[in-house]
Amino acid sequence: MKEIIAIIRRDKVPEIKQALEDIGYPSLTIQSVDGRGKQKGAMCAEMDSEMPESFCTTAKLKPTPSIYALEHTLPKVALYVPKRMLTIVVPDDLVTKIVKAIVRVGQTGKHGDGKIFVMPIGGAIRIRTGEAGGEAIA
Amino acid sequence: MKMIRAFIRPEKEQEVVLALEGAGFPSVTKMPVFGRGKQKGLQVGPVHYDELPKALLLIVVDDEDQEKVVNLIQTKARTGFIGDGKIFVSPVDTAYTVRTGEEGL
Numbered sequence: 693m694k695e696i697i698a699i700i701r702r703d704k705v706p707e708i709k710q711a712l713e714d715i716g717y718p719s720l721t722i723q724s725v726d727g728r729g730k731q732k733g734a735m736c737a738e739m740d741s742e743m744p745e746s747f748c749t750t751a752k753l754k755p756t757p758s759i760y761a762l763e764h765t766l767p768k769v770a771l772y773v774p775k776r777m778l779t780i781v782v783p784d785d786l787v788t789k790i791v792k793a794i795v796r797v798g799q800t801g802k803h804g805d806g807k808i809f810v811m812p813i814g815g816a817i818r819i820r821t822g823e824a825g826g827e828a829i830a
Numbered sequence: 831m832k833m834i835r836a837f838i839r840p841e842k843e844q845e846v847v848l849a850l851e852g853a854g855f856p857s858v859t860k861m862p863v864f865g866r867g868k869q870k871g872l873q874v875g876p877v878h879y880d881e882l883p884k885a886l887l888l889i890v891v892d893d894e895d896q897e898k899v900v901n902l903i904q905t906k907a908r909t910g911f912i913g914d915g916k917i918f919v920s921p922v923d924t925a926y927t928v929r930t931g932e933e934g935l
Contacts, residue, residue, distance in 0.1 A: 697833075697888075699859055700928065725888075727859040732851060742855040770858075777859065795931040805928035807857075807935075809890055811835060812921060 693789050693829065694814040696780040696794075699727055700806040704798045705776050711797045712780070719829070721779040731803050733771035772790035775803060780797060781816055781829050831922040831935065832896045836887045837865065837915040838907040843885040846906045850889070853902055857935075859888040869912055884915060890922055890935060 705722065712718055727733075733745055776806065782790055791808055816828040832922055833889040838846060846907070864881040891899050899919055908914055925935050 694923070698928075723861060725859050725861040727857075728847075729857045732856045770844055770851065772860065775859070777861075791926055795926060795928050798928045799931070801929060803929065807890070808926040808928060809831075810923045811833060811924075812923060 693813050693816060693826065694782055694784060695811045696778075696782060696787065696790060696808065697811065698778040698780070698794050698798075698807045699725065699775050699808075700760070700778065700798045701800070701804065702774060702776050702793070705778075705795045708794055711793045712790065715786075715793055717780070717782060717786060717788065717790065719780065723777045723779070725775050725777045727773050727775040727806075729804070729807070730769065733773050775806065781813060783826060831890055831892055831925060833920050833922050834887075834889045834891065834896065834899055834903070835918045835920070836889070836903050836907070837863065837884045837917075838887065838903070839909070839915060840883055840885045840914065842907045842909075842926065844894060846887065846903055849902055849906045850899065853898065855891060855895070861886050861888075867913070867916070872913070878918055882913065883930070892923060892935065 698708075709718070709720070712720060778794075780790060787810055791810065794808055815824060816826075817824045818828040836846070843860060843900070847860075850858065863884050863886045864882050871878060872882055873879075887903075889899060891918055896919060900919065903917060924933055926933055
């Protein structure tokens with residue numbers, strides 16, 4: 693059993709959900725997170741794959757510093773880009789298929805497409821029935 | 831590779847992230863969370879706070895950098911008072927970059 697943590701663009705969520713459904717593994721957890729990568733959250737194109745470069749300079753949509761940084765005037769603030777984090781727990785044999793699907797659908801070719809992490813997971817239990825292990829996620 | 835999950839004080843988040851950036855680890859995912867620890871929350875006079883706001887940082891690093899990053903978070907996030915938070919480290923098998931589909935950080 694593996695846990696797939698995918699940090700992706702906000703606007704790609706519906707497509708990725710559809711792609712996972714097509715594979716036949718629709719279960720997932722979605723969280724709103726703020727992220728930064730090698731570009732340190734400063735890239736405008738990261739915000740939205742559809743956004744033209746010129747739009748960034750109008751400062752309507754900028755990477756967001758935390759509320760604390762806004763309240764306190766700091767000499768330097770760390771910037772973040774809003775992202776969606778998907779957590780999917782899958783049987784071992786489905787990992788490659790699901791990773792490939794997320795890469796295929798989530799790709800725009802620009803910085804900020806996100807990262808996927810595959811982690812081992814010790815076990816799973818379905819709370820309703822108490823089933824443990826592979827049955828719990830089947 | 832290792833995933834480092836650090837539950838820290840929200841007001842320390844900027845300091846920690848900037849220190850990590852300075853040390854060459856700019857990539858971080860953060861989310862606001864609520865939790866409690868051994869002290870079962872916080873008692874201020876008659877008011878009891880069961881769950882306290884924390885910032886959760888997710889950082890994935892190569893094995894050899896784990897100690898360095900954990901130490902850095904520890905020194906920057908510490909105030910010495912109860913509620914400084916916890917750091918958890920878990921193994922990561924593989925990482926993929928969505929833009930290229932390549933393996934690796």
